Amino acid sequence: MSQILIADDEKSMRDFLKILLNKEGHQVTTAKDAKEALDAVKSAPFDLVITDIRMPGMSGLELLEEIKEYNIDLPVIMITAFASPDDAVTAMKNGAFDYISKPFNVDEIKSVIASANSQYQAREQSACLSSLFPSIIGESREMLKIFDMIHRVAPTPANVLIYGESGTGKELVAQAIHSHSQVAKNPFVPITCSAIPEELMESELFGHVKGSFTGAIHDKAGLFSEADSGTAFLDEIGELTPIIQTKLLRVLQEREIKPVGGTKIKHINVRIIAATNKILEEEIKAGRFREDLFYRLAVVPLRVPPLRERKGDIPRLVDHFLQKYSRILGKEVREISSYALEVLLKYDFPGNVRELENIIERGVALENSNIVLPESLSLSNSMRSSARRAESDEDDIPSIFCAVRSEEELFDLGLEKVVNDLEKRLIQFGLEKTNNSKMKAADLLQISFRSLRYKTKKYGLD
Ligand SMILES: Nc1ncnc2c1ncn2[C@@H]1O[C@H](COP(=O)(O)OP(=O)(O)OP(=O)(O)O)[C@@H](O)[C@H]1O
Ligand SMILES: [Mg+2]
Structure with missing residues (x-):
């Protein structure tokens, strides 16, 4: 059973959803407009919000934004009129869990709600679990x-x-x-x-x-x-x-x-x-x-x-050890360069977390700036070669991300040029993957067709 909030200005719609969801065993609260819904979200714990988009006063889209600001994890399902696919797209971009189009299909509503619920509960549970063990860093499924x-x-x-x-x-x-x-x-x-x-x-x-x-x-x-x-x-x-x-x-x-x-x-x-x-x-x-x-x-x-089976934990562990050794060694090396992190992510760590901890400790000790660069990681030979091996094993994605190879190059070019260059490469990559179909490439890159068309023109990719 979960606590569901329904926001809709139409009473018949509120009643219909309430009856349907009560039958499914959920506790339902209703709100006749977005403001009332927002007040409810801030005063009681809900597992899910279902909101209409078109409502007098604050719209469902604005409500979505406000809710996400308050609790980014709370899933929000939008109800859209059949004739407004643009709203649906906006809603999804702004973090809606999903949308249901009117007129309703009851089975569709049930399945969307079930999946929103189970995702939310799993996340709540795991956040709650890992907070019980503050000395053990890890958010991977394995941990x-x-x-x-x-x-x-x-x-x-x-x-x-x-x-x-x-x-x-x-x-x-x-x-x-x-x-x-x-x-x-x-x-x-x-x-x-x-x-x-x-x-x-x-x-x-x-x-x-x-x-x-x-x-x-x-x-x-x-x-x-x-x-x-x-x-x-x-x-x-x-x-x-x-x-x-x-x-x-x-x-x-x-x-x-x-x-x-x-x-x-x-x-x-x-x-x-x-x-x-x-x-x-x-x-x-x-x-x-x-x-x-x-x-x-x-x-x-x-x-x-072993750490290589849960590499997703590496960034948080790195961060944890940076703070720890900055404190112990009285330094302010609280960040790692993205290239150095990339090298670590490709390494297999036969010595597991202890080895990672040693590497970071050494990095903090040796680093003169306040960000750990690959040079101060004192990578062993085996580490370098395993990083290289991993690089050559992968497909063409990583080279695309490497818009710059060094700090000097980055500051030489400046943010805007580097970002534009990366954007151009990614669009090119999307077009290659879809045999130059702008429609499919836009989908793949999760931007609108219009904005893809604009960018291909801008970068001369037509
Ligand atoms: N998930 C983690 N979060 C934070 N620190 C960790 C984590 N896992 C290991 N460490 C750190 O790595 C080091 C090694 O951990 P620990 O001594 O518990 O490993 P071990 O499995 O007992 O190793 P061994 O088999 O060699 O005895 C310790 O300094 C520990 O604090
Ligand atoms: Mg031990």
Whole structure:
């Protein structure tokens, strides 16, 4: 069910839509003119507005503009008279979701409304989700899936196994799960399994009593005691030796630990989040990881995808790291040149977000101006060649966008010349793609036929 606002000066039309939409299960509010509709939008949350275009006083098109100014995401469907296709075009250009022509086709109305609703709700939901995790930057579909998973699994006591390549943000995800859990106020204790020699691992995990081995000069609590009633984060779990795997499994089954050299058994209540950059299924097949331990840890498995599978997140991550390192390094390098960003977008980042972070940190440190240029990205050779490879793989679009190749050229020519040159190239490109059909090219480029005709004349493309 959604909240729908209908604006129409004709009462019969308002009633008709109201009955139709009520039957579909929606809550409907009606307004007899644009002003009333605008007041309603500003005083209650709506999921959708349907408005007539021709109304006395403020028109539907003006209402659309006002609504978009107030809440750009709120979908607005316009009702147009059959005889006014120009209005429809204007409406779409100004951000209308769609238009329905009179006389109505009921099925058409229903389907337009359904798709407006589902798009709006998906967007609202994802904006809301990502705002729950401010420390994790990402708006790609892949990251939204992860936010959704974190959101759902965090309040439960289930053990989570986070896996993915190095530098993808597994630790951030683990922290986010803890801080959204019911034990967020209790300790979050991380341990990196690969960093501890086997002979010390048992004592690191379960503690030891004084004198139990050479060097054990005090009692030691160990990870599980420290994390009691909180979360233990076992990083690089794939590195555990078989003996420790067996001991860990027993602890998970019995929920109790016995410190090295001790006799007293201690009950513990710890949620385990484990992380690995290995494919544990392969480790199991190779006999290096216990399958039963895997199932205990991976009650909820969560894959963090590599950065190259979510390149859409790169611009926001770059921006985030620019602000971060400008602050840390006391500089004002808060932007990146579009060419430098383009190079980054073509790179595959084997080191994932950590590598991107390092590149930007270095860029900020080395940059003397206040915008990161390709020169200060200190691109490695592999990066340059992967950027070049990507360039030669693509079709002819990118060269079209490169109206200028350097800063000097840009300032030499000036904005107007560069923009005109780009416009000319794009129109030429549109005409080539459509075998010189101005009608189709205008469609493709989403401008009116008249304005395309004007521009082809202007640039001598006839
Ligand atoms: N989505 C993100 N938003 C902001 N920072 C991120 C994001 N993902 C990763 N980072 C940053 O990248 C670095 C690496 O992240 P993290 O340590 O969580 O990766 P990891 O997957 O645990 O890597 P490894 O497998 O090497 O331990 C950290 O500095 C982290 O803050
Ligand atoms: Mg890590």
